[in-house]
Amino acid sequence: MHTLEIRDLVVALTETPDKPIVKGVSLTIKSGEVHAVMGPNGTGKSTLSKAVAGHPDYTITSGDVLLDGKSILEMEPDERARAGIFLAFQYPSEIPGVSIANFLRAALQARLGEGEDLDAVGYYKSLYAKMDMLKIDRKFTSRAVNEGFSGGEKKRCEILQMAMLEPSFALMDETDSGLDIDALKIVAEGVNQLRGPKLGVLLITHYQRLLNHIVPDHVHVMYDGRIVKSGDKTLALELEEKGYDWLKTETAAPA
Ligand code: ADP
Ligand code: MG
Ligand code: MG
Numbered sequence: 001m002h003t004l005e006i007r008d009l010v011v012a013l014t015e016t017p018d019k020p021i022v023k024g025v026s027l028t029i030k031s032g033e034v035h036a037v038m039g040p041n042g043t044g045k046s047t048l049s050k051a052v053a054g055h056p057d058y059t060i061t062s063g064d065v066l067l068d069g070k071s072i073l074e075m076e077p078d079e080r081a082r083a084g085i086f087l088a089f090q091y092p093s094e095i096p097g098v099s100i101a102n103f104l105r106a107a108l109q110a111r112l113g114e115g116e117d118l119d120a121v122g123y124y125k126s127l128y129a130k131m132d133m134l135k136i137d138r139k140f141t142s143r144a145v146n147e148g149f150s151g152g153e154k155k156r157c158e159i160l161q162m163a164m165l166e167p168s169f170a171l172m173d174e175t176d177s178g179l180d181i182d183a184l185k186i187v188a189e190g191v192n193q194l195r196g197p198k199l200g201v202l203l204i205t206h207y208q209r210l211l212n213h214i215v216p217d218h219v220h221v222m223y224d225g226r227i228v229k230s231g232d233k234t235l236a237l238e239l240e241e242k243g244y245d246w247l248k249t250e251t252a253a254p255a
Helices: 045-053 077-082 100-112 120-133 138-140 152-166 181-192 232-243 245-250
Strands: 005-015 018-029 034-038 058-067 085-087 097-101 169-173 199-202 218-223 224-230
Touching: 005 045, 018 034, 018 045, 018 058, 018 199, 018 224, 034 045, 034 077, 034 232, 045 058, 045 085, 045 169, 045 199, 077 085, 077 100, 085 152, 097 245, 100 120, 100 138, 100 152, 120 138, 120 152, 138 152, 152 181, 169 181, 218 245, 224 232
Parallel strands: 034 199, 034 218, 085 169, 169 199
Antiparallel strands: 005 018, 005 058, 218 224
């Protein structure tokens, strides 16, 4: 059982540290839980996930992120990955000439570190087992990473990476990619296959639609850099019905 705690996090662009984008977000995810973060465009959802990932464009000006009680803020992005945090964006968008199979193998080897060697036979066995589970065609792994991929294929590659790396926590930002319905289904089926008592998921999304397929345990609404409302899956339905505008009045500070 693991815990990822985001504690009162304030995040700004590194170049403008005095202008916070995320303005004090607290959120605790435990193994086995799926948390959805929703909210209108421009409220800081992607900034939150990038800051947790350690993206250099973003600076955490106060607050903390703790994995099992220990701060990860001093860790490099690859150390965070080795500690069990999976961040989709961290992986390169396109690597011409490098097959998915070799890329995933290198990623797993990197996680093992220098001393240990990845067993090739075991690797392929595990890769094919995961691909069968996710209903991915064998031919897929000989293609170069993301080269000429459709939105759906990129998502399939991401889900396969996640399946192979077996992280304790997955941070997924599904906001900006203009996913079509097929890609949404691939993400949903993949997450549903992988979800279980060992995995915690932070699923950032603009689309309520996605949550018809991935039923979250907890839903948080982000507005102007803050989580203004948390609830269960019914909150997502409420948002679909009412949109986000009602939050403006609801969250306005009393005079
Ligand atoms: P969301 O994911 O909720 O749509 P973002 O985190 O992408 O929101 O953006 C929040 C705000 O921060 C927006 O006003 C956006 O323009 C600004 N922002 C985020 N990242 C950058 C960046 N790299 N450069 C300039 N502005 C940024
Ligand atoms: Mg956006
Ligand atoms: Mg975003």
